[in-house]
Amino acid sequence: MVPHRLARLFSAARFALVYFASLTFGLLLSRFDRGVAVVWIAGAVLFVQLVVTPRRRWPDVGMTAVACAAAAIWWFGFGPLAALPLALISVGEAWAAAWVVKRIYPRFGRLQSIDEVVRFLLVAGLLVPALCAAPAAWVIHWVAGLPVMRAWGDWFGAHALGFIAFSPPLLLARQGEARHWLQSASARLKREAMLLLGLVALASLLTFGQNVVPLVLLPLIVMVATTLRLGRFGAMASVIILMTVGLIGTSAGFGPTMLLHVSTWLRYEVLQGYFASVVLVVLPLSAELVARQRLLERVQAAEALHRLIIERSSDVIIRVKYDGTVSFASPSLVRLWGYLPEEVVGRSVFELVHPRDAPRVRASRRSLMDTKDAMIAAEFRILRKNRSELWVEGSTRAVLDHQGRVNGTLTLIRDISGRREMIDNLPHLAMTDPLTGLANRRVFDLDLAKGLASGQSGCLALFDLDHFKQINDLHGRAIGDQVIRTFAQVLRESVRSGDNAVRLDGEEFAVVLFGARIEDARQICERIVARFAATRDFPAGAPVLHATVSAGLARFDPGSSPEAVMTAADTALYHAKSDGRNRLAVAA
Template sequence: MAGGVGYFLLAYGTILLTGDGHDVAAIWPANALLLAVILSLPKARWLPCFAAAMTANLLANLLAFHAPPTALLYAANNMGEVLIAGWLVQRLKAHGDPLASVGSVVRFTLFAAAAPIVSAAAGAATAHYIHGQPFWAVYRIWYFADALGLLIFTPLFLGIVAGDLSRWIREMSPGGRFEAAGLLLLVALCGLFTFHTAGYPMLFILNAPILLATFRLGRFGTTIALIIATVIGMVCTMFGRGPIAAMIADKGEQALFVQFYLAILLLSTLPVSAELQARRTLARRLAESEAGLRLLASESADALVRLDDRGRCIQSSGATTMLLGVETRELVGQALATLVDPRDADAVGIAFAEAILRPGSVAYCEFRPHGRSEDWLEGTMRALVDQEGRAYGAIGAIRDITMRKEREVSLVLAASTDSLTGALNHAAFMEHLDRALARLASSHLALIMVDVDHFKQVNDGHGHLAGDQVLVELHDRLRALLRDHDRIGRLGGDELAILLDGTAEELALTIAEAIRVSVASQPVILPGGRPLDISISCGVAQAYPGMSREALMRRADDALYAAKGGGRDRVVISDA
């Protein structure tokens, strides 16, 4: 009902102000109101709206033209136009704010320009055959009146129906409302001066206050300013006032000239308003995003840093003190690579260079903070690019991965060590042996094969737990006598191997003998507390450049078998 009343008031008022009793109106905002209403409703509820608008249009035309056929045909044409406009909006996906972006303005202009094509032809035909008016003259006025009405008034009516206009007013400060009222009053005064003064054609004067309203008040300010200019321009001109009426005597030509002027004003203002609206929206979203990021960073265990094109920090937030040992304010101006362990500075520099050289990709690096070599951090970097796609810096996230590195080390150890003794397992020991042989440039590499004497009797007589205890104790004694870089491996059962890197044959023999004596001189304490004397046999083999793993293992095995065959509890060196 309210929509029908509003449609009637707009239609009848427009006809009275811009028509002369039988000419079509020079501007037609009523269809914009109906379009805004139906776009806010599902299609199932369109019919009552069209019925109310049809009744209102018919009544307005009857009061204005006193010709029922004309009133009925004009009303039907207008309903068809709005129906086409609604269909085009859905087809062009022009829902929402028509002034949200330049793209939405283009789509909005296309549907507003296309919607009146059919209705203007039908209306011109009605005026021609019933009232004898020139077809093309009526067509031009009808088409531009309806197209301008849709373009100028639809954004405002959409804002009213959706509640955006009232929210815009509520959210303004008292000073902002005073400024808005002053700017719109300025537009009205300039419009009156422009269209009410017949002396000089000063139509350009309106551009400045409308653009000022566009920059200061946003999309609703732009729309209201254009409506003020449209109403004043149309009414003054149709009543014979202003420069256009003074220059052009024909009413139809006057209407066409005003429509053309308003179209130029509209098309030069709406894209500016849309671009400003898009930038305001973007700035608001960026501010909201930055506020959210700052909140997350302040409560997070991670740190965020922004680096310039030289890798120097220009902004930081988050747990920089905990991670890098530097206060946030002290971090600014320092190169990130100077805050890490010198051994990892190259890794940080490479990751930064990769991020800069490959914008859009993410570069990773792992490093230790300066002075805390036991801690590990991970840096994630992504380039910051300008509008031309050139990188001017990078954004980086830093997090603590110490626990992850410890788990990785644990997993590596679990995959490469014997679960009982802690020695290298067979595969890991062979890998170390292969690497040592591959880089061997002298004869300073020795392999010792160790076997527990009568180990089967230990298992049979004391149980497998006792056998396990013997192997664990044997490994611990070997480890205590060897250097950190010497490798111990359990090849299977009671057979252990020792890889002595950087060791000549004589020293290897001495080490093997010391191991044998250490094992034989002190009994192993079994789980029940009983002591058990054990002994070992050792076979020593020296490696030479170019020797294969199989050849070295065979020589050490042969020496071990010779030791066991010679009575056990002894060391034999390979003579092959």
């Protein structure tokens, strides 16, 4: 805890020293004609300190800054009467700029986008200095007698240019931009940086080391080249070099501002405006370079992911141009369609679609390209290389160019032949008993009701396995299932070709014998009972068991109801069970 407090105390003392030094520099060296300081670095120093400091510690920074500003203005500025008011205005100006910038751009600090830079320039370089210049002008008018409008213009120009010119390099320096760059740059890039920054220094010396030829564009050209090659570090280092050389040269009586036949105050104002103009050129440029670099990294990552997905995906990915020509097909095409990717590139995608489905696919694609942002999924058939059909599902999205216009489509195609086969088999599955393969109760009810409604006569036979619960309990369900399957096979082989054998439920079965006389039906049922009693078709290793079945037979005539027929057959089955099982009983 103690080392932490000492570190905070040391940091506060360091800030106070730097801030007081920047105040002293501006007040002693740039207050010409006892007016407003022309070069105002102090506002940028405080602004940067607030930006990098947590909001909860701003009051401490503010009180330290007010004390330093009041002392500097008292000793080197407008005297004791203006010390506290101007200190409060100066500190409030930087405070307001930092608060508003952080409010409208919470992640402000890295200067990584044009949007971030523009918001900083509008707030710190225009809005806040213009507002704070008004009360400052009245205080200066009161203590120094300067006209209010002149004082307002001097304050606004000096402070706005100070924020614009000095805040970006100070902010990047405070955030360790140089350290990060030096740690990540290669040795070759470092040598290149030394050469480029040396050229910036040389261009600055040529510009501010003489006052014969106004070479104001020379440093800017070299700085732009340095920024393009080194990014934000190059922009920051170039601006610092230019400002250092420019301030020293101008103070010594050299530089392009010496060619202006104006007051010293205006000469420094022009110099600071030049610095701000340079910052306005290289700072957005560096921000755009950072944004483009980040975009390039995201594109490269997306491309790597895209390539991995394409190479490993079992689905087919097809890119189609606006006119329907295939421009790309993934390697999985050969597995699904039998074509190599190069065999379909350049062909119309509709040549690969089944002729019956092609119009529907074409219409859905046209509708998709009209809506742009939608995604359409459709099921259709394709023709494989061997001309066989394959059901697939295609999920298609429009592809836009840089102007937002549709220039094609991207489709993900998945094999759904298994699903389509299951869908086609659903009616059969809904009518079939899964254990035996016989028809189920739904089919039985429909057939019986339909036959009776059409005026048919015949017989209904019901079968019930004897002691089936004991078989399950003693030998297990696997043996019980085998007994059921065995009886189903006997039933299927014993009935007539047109008769429909049905498993009603559990161990209960039925056969509707349309058009059969009672004598013929009796023979069929007795044959079924006898065959099953003689059957020993059970799994190897299964215990020897004797399974039998009881049957009930009832005749029905045209006009009978299904309920009455079922009741009669069920009553006969009950009598067969009561008489000792393994037999047939016929309803009276």
